[in-house]
Amino acid sequence: MKTPEKHIGKPMNRVDGRQKVTGAATYSAEYELPGLVYAVLVGSTIAKGRLTGIDTKAAAGAPGVLAVVTHLNAPQTPGSKPTGKDPSQPQTTGSALRIFTDDQIRFNDQPIAVVVADTLERARYAARLVKGQYAPEKHQTNLEAGKAQAFLPTSAKKNPKSPMNDYQRGQADAYKTGAIKLEQEYVIPTEVHHPMELQAITAHWEAPDRLTLYDKTQGTMATRRDFAKEWGLPEENVKVIATFVGGAFGNALHSWPHESAAIIAAKVANRPVKLMLTREQMFTMVGYRPHTWQKVRMSATADGKITAITHESIGQTSTYEEFTESTLAQTRMMYQSPNLTTRYRLAALNVGSPIWMRGPGEATGAFALESAMDEMAYLLKLDPLEFRLRNYTEQDPETGKPWSSKFLKECYRLGAERVGWNQRQLAPGAVRDGDWLVGYGMGVGTFGAHRGSSKASARLLPNGTVLLQSAVTDIGPGTGTAMTQIAADTLGLAPAKIRFEWGNSDFAQAPTQGGSAIVNTVGPAVQEVCLALKDKLRELAGAGNAAFASAKKEDVIFADDHLTLSGNDTARASYADLVKQAGGTAVTVQSKPNGENGQKYSMYSFSVHFAQVRVHVLTGEVRVSKLVSCADAGTIINEKTAGNQMKGGAVGGIGMALMEHAIIDDRFGRYVTKDLADYHVPVHADAPDIQVAFVNQPDPYVNALGTKGIGEIATIGVAPAIANAVFNATGKRVRELPITPDKLV
Incomplete structure (x- = not known):
């Protein structure tokens, strides 16, 4: 039998390239949900001090406005309550800045309100009507002066x-x-992160205790963890989707105040809310x-x-x-x-x-x-x-x-x-x-x-294609393509027979994309789950064929519509029969958590x-x-x-x-x-x-x-x-x- 072609190391085209260049790829600000409304942030005009008042009357009465949220009327979440910790301490989860919780101003353009309206244009107009009154304090923004x-x-x-x-x-x-x-x-x-895609989020409370976020993030699971904690929800009740990310150089590693604002706005308005930062806000709100x-x-x-x-x-x-x-x-x-x-x-x-x-x-x-x-x-x-x-x-x-x-x-x-x-x-x-x-x-x-910890799942379908899933995001380096190549070589299948899905926190555990660690971490998980799939198929085939039962896993070969063995073309097991034998619509396996090697x-x-x-x-x-x-x-x-x-x-x-x-x-x-x-x-x-x-x-x-x-x-x-x-x-x-x-x- 012909030796399977090797794909690792070759200049393979991106598996999602066509979707991106034809506009079929959906980014976080492009999801259209029933009843969707729009949110716009209002920022402070001083760098330090406190809000002595905030006039929202004109904004609240503007056409199409559904809500104006400030620290005076925002719902307080479990994650926004004071922890008693020194505020100078670095945060391990979420944003260190809890918006709409007090009247303190810590930097210029800090969010002081979010306006929700039925169109983006109306939300923008109303946001300009919000007026803050301040008690300014002396600020320091100069590094040379602050070095002392x-x-x-x-x-x-x-x-x-x-x-x-x-x-x-x-x-x-x-x-x-x-x-x-x-x-x-x-x-x-x-120096400021300026990817092509602005920071954006679409927040949808599908039930009072169930939240779905279409978010520009480098880590679906980290974002899920952050906002589950902020709202006191079980993690499984929060879903984060980030299938396509239009560039990120670290700015989407954190959970930021604009995300909290969108989620709060969606809760108050009881509607799905879309919020996208302006280019100017990218200078001040996302690191x-x-x-x-x-x-x-x-x-x-x-x-x-x-x-x-x-x-x-x-x-x-x-x-x-x-x-x-x-x-x-x-x-x-x-x-x-x-x-x-x-x-x-x-x-x-x-x-x-x-x-x-x-x-x-x-x-x-x-x-x-x-x-x-x-x-x-x-x-x-x-x-x-x-x-x-x-x-x-x-x-x-x-x-x-x-x-x-x-x-x-x-x-x-x-x-x-x-x-x-x-x-x-x-x-x-x-x-x-x-x-x-x-x-x-x-x-x-x-x-x-x-190298961190990661898992992957794999499903063999009756038509001989393999579906792989991981919660990892792909911020532009071609992660999905690399994982397809790794799976293709491990399974001996053509890349066209493999579909790698990513960017969903419901998928198998994966780390945040950053620190040059994704291929090192998710790659081995993909390799491992493909080997586990071969073992499972060999086991299923071995139940009815002694040749498969005694074969080594490296001898298992994927053909067009069946499984066979190296050096034994007469040993055959169709994918349809194996799926039926497994008692479902697919043969499914998941890798065990893999982590860093010894030091x-x-x-x-x-x-x-x-x-x-x-x-x-x-x-x-x-x-x-x-x-x-x-x-x-x-x-x-x-x-x-x-x-x-x-x-x-x-x-x-x-x-x-x-x-x-x-x-x-x-x-x-x-x-x-x-x-x-x-x-x-x-x-x-x-x-x-x-x-x-x-x-x-x-x-x-x-x-x-x-x-x-x-x-x-x-x-x-x-x-x-x-x-x-x-x-x-x-x-x-x-x-x-x-x-x-x-x-x-």
Whole structure:
């Protein structure tokens, strides 16, 4: 019999591609339910203080208005009651901000009311009629001014082993006695998530104790858990559907106040309610990459060996939640340094809470670390790649554990060859093409190869197709396609015979999509349930055929309409008979929970990004003329979608380096950049033809598939690669992003 075709590693088209490009895909704001009405949020106009009054009379009397909800009339849910906990403590579930519970204003544009009307236009009009009266208090929205009050996160104070705690290896601040020293500050501004799809939710109380949410979320089960807790409901009484998500870079990892507002509005109006944020509200209500200050101090020997690194960081958070991220993680494990010190602090400001943004923490920290590596290489008169090779780690210096796998040197080689690194000159400004200065830079990225717990279910139908289900979402990387390929190879079936359904909290348990962990986590569950299905079918077939009863599971072969055995074409069992034998309409199995492997190894994905830039000598315009991204991400399930991931992350890195900057007017605590005309993101003209290379070597320890994860390392290291290339082109070192022309002329 013909050996089944292998699909893992091939550039297979997305299984949901046709639905998306034809408009058949339904997103959270596109569900039409009987009796559907619309909600619009009203935000505060001050950054700190309290509401002394709120005039809703005109809004309530406007045409088509069904309800105006404020803190004065909102139903109080079990989750909105005071817990007695310190409000500065980070929340483990849901939003840390409980709206419509008191008169306190904590940041500008905090929701103070939600208006419900029979049309969107009427809801918008009525929302403009709501007027708040305030007792303003002095606010603080400036990180530089807030640095003096920066503090150690409470989680670190309570847990000495917290990764947010101060870390020391060797002698503290040993750079002071180093032969060659570097000491510089680096700043990342506030950057805002701006996926194509705005944050939106359709909330429907199907019964007084049964809630269905069509929500833009990265985790159906986490969202279900959050709102079941908020309303005091059994989790099985809350269903969350997020089949299609129009991009998410971390902004949908949290449950946010607008979701609570929609659910409250639906309860008050006793109708299904749709609420979609405006682009302006995306700046204030669903998180952002936090404004962060960093200082790197480094020392090295004359022959290029690092002797000490001290890396400090202060990130902004809100006054009502301590948001933390792994800004200093890469510094602790990337390069060989006998002495290493990190210190992480928070500055609480009158702003909304930040949230993880693609490459969370590590992308911020890598800008400082990788820029400092380039600066030290320049002081040492060393090629930056050679400097990194001289400080390469063969095991994790933070834990002392061996790497589960590490092929970063192969990434270095692939990227350097493709970008033409041998043309780079040590002296900045040495290469010119007419009015353009040409420079080369590199930046390294890493992120943990995490694996959580997950299940999957599988059903063989009488026609020989297999239906797989998982609660996981697909925010754009092609998760459904990858799972189809994994199932196809495990079962020996053509992908056309497999349907993978996702994005429903009623499906088999799956984690939130984020942290580059989904293929590592859900992939093994899909593989396991497919093997379990083969076992079940072999068992059923064996009941009537001794050849099947004694066969090994790897010998079971799926044919067009029947089961057979390798090397025994006469052994046949039709799918229709097997389904009938199972006593139902399908043969159904579910995998057992699978989780992370033991901690004998340090598990990370790695990347390196090489950039060539051109800087105009008169205008200071920067163009990224070539960008090569290379990844050590274990087994590549789908070369095409993985390549898309890397390219998308690289484009995000271009935005981070050259244009993204949410500017706040500290006099009012209000964003000046409040739309995509003023907040610039990369467009086609800003991105070169990005080249991607994968080492494609399986990791033998993360999971049986050998995967490690791509999503974060696609962005981590891109911004410093571009900044380093700009220095190589111009001799001007920009340490505060973005690199705009005014900083170069």
